[in-house]
Amino acid sequence: MNLLEMRHIRKSFDGVEVLKDISLTVKEGEVLGIIGPSGSGKSTLLRCATKLETYDAGEVTYGGSVGLVFQNFNLFPHFSVLKNIMDAPIRVQKRNRAEVKQEAEELLEKMGLKDKANAYPCQLSGGQQQRVSIARALAMKPDILFFDEPTSALDPELTGEILKVIRQLAQEKMTMVIVTHEMDFAKHVSDHIIFMEEGYIALEGSPEEVFESSNARIQEFLGRFSKNR
Numbered sequence: 001m002n003l004l005e006m007r008h009i010r011k012s013f014d015g016v017e018v019l020k021d022i023s024l025t026v027k028e029g030e031v032l033g034i035i036g037p038s039g040s041g042k043s044t045l046l047r048c049a050t051k052l053e054t055y056d057a058g059e060v061t062y063g064g065s066v067g068l069v070f071q072n073f074n075l076f077p078h079f080s081v082l083k084n085i086m087d088a089p090i091r092v093q094k095r096n097r098a099e100v101k102q103e104a105e106e107l108l109e110k111m112g113l114k115d116k117a118n119a120y121p122c123q124l125s126g127g128q129q130q131r132v133s134i135a136r137a138l139a140m141k142p143d144i145l146f147f148d149e150p151t152s153a154l155d156p157e158l159t160g161e162i163l164k165v166i167r168q169l170a171q172e173k174m175t176m177v178i179v180t181h182e183m184d185f186a187k188h189v190s191d192h193i194i195f196m197e198e199g200y201i202a203l204e205g206s207p208e209e210v211f212e213s214s215n216a217r218i219q220e221f222l223g224r225f226s227k228n229r
């Protein structure tokens with residue numbers, strides 16, 4: 001079953017087309033990795049896919065409910081960790097408080113944050129905050145989870161803990177779409193990779209097909225990438 005379908009999506013900002021006829025599908029249980037140079041349209045693609053951004057043409061359809069994890073965590077600063085996780089399932093989904101609390105505690109345990117339930121976001125490291133925001137997204141029981149550069153606001157030593165959590169979700173067959181600059185991670189976690197360039201899908205396929213492609217543009221990108229690290 002397709003959980004996401006984008007058909008012929010176009011998006012311009014101030015007359016400049018940054019998404020040029022993008023079509024893709026994500027099947028249940030699949031992880032789609034989106035890579036490409038800065039400014040190629042990856043975040044805009046994700047924002048259109050999640051309808052945070054309007055698009056000028058085309059169609060986006062879902063086969064289920066959608067969850068989001070942002071670059072900058074976006075936690076409520078005045079809510080405890082537990083309340084951050086419980087708020088939407090109770091207020092938006094109108095679910096039973098005791099049941100939601102139990103699930104939130106289980107999610108915190110899974111994220112290695114059991115002892116942080118009553119802490120406030122400002123008392124946590126960036127990596128811990130990002131794990132809370134993943135728990136918060138999962139508490140809504142999404143069918144598909146979108147990540148927009150989930151580690152790019154983190155110090156390198158905190159990146160690994162987030163990538164590990166996402167890898168675990170992939171093993172559990174969570175359907176995910178991940179925009180990332182972490183090439184090794186993209187290669188290992190994704191079932192399918194899209195390489196974006198100037199608003200186009202320049203190349204797509206399995207991780208092997210994309211990373212080992214003789215396509216000069218992807219090799220130039222990957223080479224530039226490893227030099228910058």
Ligand SMILES: Nc1ncnc2c1ncn2[C@@H]1O[C@H](COP(=O)(O)OP(=O)(O)OP(=O)(O)O)[C@@H](O)[C@H]1O
Nearest residue numbers: 013014018036037038039040041042043044045196
């Ligand atoms: N709200 C906006 N208003 C005007 N231009 C925008 C807006 N959002 C994005 N753009 C432009 O659209 C293009 C694609 O941006 P986008 O953020 O999608 O790229 P990206 O591939 O995610 O880049 P990065 O890897 O640096 O995050 C860029 O030229 C950017 O300047």
